[in-house]
Amino acid sequence: MEAFHELVERHQTALFNVVLRTVKDPAIAEDVTQDAFVRAWRSLGQFRGGNVRGWLMRIAVNRAYDTLRSQKRRPADSLDAMEYEPRAQWSAGGAAPEHPEGHAVRRELSEVLERLLAKLPDDQRTALLLVDLEGFSYDEAAGIMAVAPGTIKSRISRARARLREEMRATTRDAELFDRFLRRDGDVLTRDG
Amino acid sequence: MEHLDPELLSAYIDHELPAADMAAVERHLAACDTCRAEYEELRGLSTLVRELPVYQPKRVIDVSAHPRGGSDTLAKIIAFSKPLAIAAVLLLVAFAGLRLLTDDEPDDGGDQISFSAVQPTEAGTEVAREASEDQAQDASFAEAPADSESMSEPPPPMGAMPARQSQTQATTEVVASAPEQQEAEAMSTPTPEPTAAATPAPAMEPEPVGEGNRWLPVAIVAAAIVALAGGAGWYRFVRPRRHGT
Numbered sequence: 001m002e003a004f005h006e007l008v009e010r011h012q013t014a015l016f017n018v019v020l021r022t023v024k025d026p027a028i029a030e031d032v033t034q035d036a037f038v039r040a041w042r043s044l045g046q047f048r049g050g051n052v053r054g055w056l057m058r059i060a061v062n063r064a065y066d067t068l069r070s071q072k073r074r075p076a077d078s079l080d081a082m083e084y085e086p087r088a089q090w091s092a093g094g095a096a097p098e099h100p101e102g103h104a105v106r107r108e109l110s111e112v113l114e115r116l117l118a119k120l121p122d123d124q125r126t127a128l129l130l131v132d133l134e135g136f137s138y139d140e141a142a143g144i145m146a147v148a149p150g151t152i153k154s155r156i157s158r159a160r161a162r163l164r165e166e167m168r169a170t171t172r173d174a175e176l177f178d179r180f181l182r183r184d185g186d187v188l189t190r191d192g
Numbered sequence: 193m194e195h196l197d198p199e200l201l202s203a204y205i206d207h208e209l210p211a212a213d214m215a216a217v218e219r220h221l222a223a224c225d226t227c228r229a230e231y232e233e234l235r236g237l238s239t240l241v242r243e244l245p246v247y248q249p250k251r252v253i254d255v256s257a258h259p260r261g262g263s264d265t266l267a268k269i270i271a272f273s274k275p276l277a278i279a280a281v282l283l284l285v286a287f288a289g290l291r292l293l294t295d296d297e298p299d300d301g302g303d304q305i306s307f308s309a310v311q312p313t314e315a316g317t318e319v320a321r322e323a324s325e326d327q328a329q330d331a332s333f334a335e336a337p338a339d340s341e342s343m344s345e346p347p348p349p350m351g352a353m354p355a356r357q358s359q360t361q362a363t364t365e366v367v368a369s370a371p372e373q374q375e376a377e378a379m380s381t382p383t384p385e386p387t388a389a390a391t392p393a394p395a396m397e398p399e400p401v402g403e404g405n406r407w408l409p410v411a412i413v414a415a416a417i418v419a420l421a422g423g424a425g426w427y428r429f430v431r432p433r434r435h436g437t
Contacts, residue, residue, distance in 0.1 A: 001256065008253045016249040030251045041255040106243070113240050131206055132241035138208045157202035160234050167237070181236045 004044070008037055011053055015060040018129050022064040023071075024118055032067050036060035051140060058144040061126060068122065102183050109180055112173050116166045124159035127152050196220055196227045198234075205235050275425025279418045286417065290410055 015036055020029040036059045040047075047055060117125055123145070130141040131152070142149040167177045196204075196217060203209050204217045221228050 001260075004255065008255075012249055012253055013246060017244075017247055020247060026247075030249050033249055034251060034253055037253045038255050038258050041258055041260055044260055106240075109240055110244055113237075113244065117241075128241060132238050133244060138203075138206065153199060153203050153208065156206070157199040160202055160237050161198055163237050164233055177233075177236070180240070181232055 004041060007040075007052065007056070011056050012037070014053070014134050015056060018057065018126070018134060019060050019064045021114070021117055021129055022061070022122065022126060023067055028067060028071075029064075032063045033060060036063045039063070051143075054136065054140050054144055057130070057134070057136070058146075061130075061144055065122070105176060105179050105183065109176050112167070112176065113163070116163050119166065120159055120162060124155045124162070127155035128159040131156055193224055195224065196230075198230070201227065201231055201234060205231070205238050275421045279421030282417050282421070283414050286414065287410070294406075 012033060016029060016033045019032045019036070020026060023029050023032060036056065039059050040056055043059075117128075120128070126145060127141055130136045130144060131138065136144065138149040138152045141152045145152065166173075168174045200209070200213070200217065204214060207214070209217065221231055
């Protein structure tokens with residue numbers, strides 16, 4: 001039990017954030033995450049070792065999809081009403097913005113991206129979140145979604161193409177995006 | 193200059209290409225402004241997703257109220273009860289159906305009795321075959337929608353394939369045994385007086401209309417249903433599976 005609690009502590013945030021963007025409702029996301037861990041606990045005897053994070057995520061993604069299927073209606077823009085306080089994330093992954101304006105652009109762009117992510121087909125969004133948000137490899141994401149790695153590659157490519165198209169569809173969003181690319185351009189070049 | 197395939201560019205951004213391809217893409221990007229611009233936009237989007245807000249769940253995850261699934265034996269027994277229950281229901285339906293068919297047959301005399309001994313068996317076999325086919329279909333369809341359930345467990349290992357084949361073989365053997373049984377019964381018919389039972393002879397029994405022989409095909413079909421249900425249940429719930437990620 002102690003070891004399982006440790007698993008929960010280590011992985012619940014990752015599961016929750018993917019589930020949240022899938023079911024688009026914080027309360028439902030909490031239920032699904034709880035349910036995923038209960039199922040993991042119950043089927044612990046069947047786990048044969050390997051990537052436990054991937055195993056947990058697979059359970060969570062499946063439960064989220066089950067919930068989507070059983071939902072009568074899909075709430076739109078529920079993330080706007082979320083009570084959750086985001087943890088500071090600028091230090092994770094890419095470089096922090098150099099000045100407040102960059103910070104403000106990033107924050108506004110995040111809101112735009114959440115909205116556009118919600119419009120993606122479920123499979124494309126899930127693949128993108130698993131790889132970009134959670135850092136799974138194509139192979140790991142393929143195992144989680146029970147598809148071939150080539151399918152993951154294709155879904156991510158289509159997701160990005162669609163996001164790019166949507167981002168360019170509105171003048172305001174396109175301006176924000178261009179400012180982000182210009183301001184962070186040198187950082188991206190260094191990382192690339 | 194030919195431009196890069198967007199999927200290739202996307203995989204490059206994720207470092208998911210072989211080293212040689214990664215190098216080739218880099219060389220192209222250095223020489224092609226259009227692809228370079230597209231790369232920067234896709235890379236920017238990837239960064240934005242990576243740096244989305246991270247939300248913390250408020251509810252404390254608590255699994256202590258639930259039994260741990262470490263006891264494979266108990267879990268298997270409990271999981272096995274479902275297909276056994278299905279098998280029991282199917283048996284009841286099959287028996288009820290056979291009883292109805294048996295009761296409907298006219299009882300007009302010796303020759304007629306011999307026919308009635310045959311027809312219910314064939315009909316019963318037909319009903320039971322359909323039931324067993326339905327059961328096989330149910331077992332195979334149960335794999336697909338229950339995938340959401342099964343995906344919470346690791347995907348089947350490659351070694352599980354023989355189990356499915358052996359189940360199919362078992363099905364084939366059992367179904368094949370019914371007509372074989374009929375043939376055996378027909379062949380075992382001694383014909384010391386062939387003229388006496390010329391017309392119904394192929395179907396006549398030496399001890400033709402005994403209760404035991406009439407229910408033997410039923411018992412075989414019932415055993416087939418139980419075997420199918422057990423096999424489906426084992427394949428679905430009990431078969432050891434390997435984590436696939």
